[in-house]
Amino acid sequence: MSETTSDARQAHWAKTRNLTIGILVLWFIFSLVVPWFANALNTMSFLGFPLGYYMAAQGSLVVFVVLIFYLAYKQNKIDEEFGVAEDDQ
Template sequence: MDPGVDKATGDAYWRRTSSLMWIMMAIWAIAGFGVHLFATSLNTIVILGFPLGFYMAAQGSLIIFVVSLFWFASRQNAIDEEFGVEEE
């Protein structure tokens, strides 16, 4: 943050950034562990010859990670613009 920014603005910026970080951590935990916990129950559904549990464990969680990274970058840029600390 700019040294000229007051403490209340800096605290508000950090609160928004911190809450976004915790949301991302929850998404990563659910995609990283939650999907794999239910993989065996999803194996009854078969798509293109592969059990859905196998596909979700191998590919689905990676897709969720990539999409969530783009969403995170977009949200963080919006927060940065709101508080006037965006990068060029």
């Protein structure tokens, strides 16, 4: 097994970090910002629900699920790009 060079490691970590920050920004918006404005959002309607209620009961949850699946997919791509993915599979 060849040692991954220190440059590749740094580039890998920079990309990983950026991906994580991106994910966390979206997480912040849907878990904290959207509920903060629930009252204002409730004046709008979505699928027959008041929007603020809908986001807290379902909308944000759907976003979280999609975010994590995307993260798993994308991080794997980054690992493969820099040759630091695991060898199995």
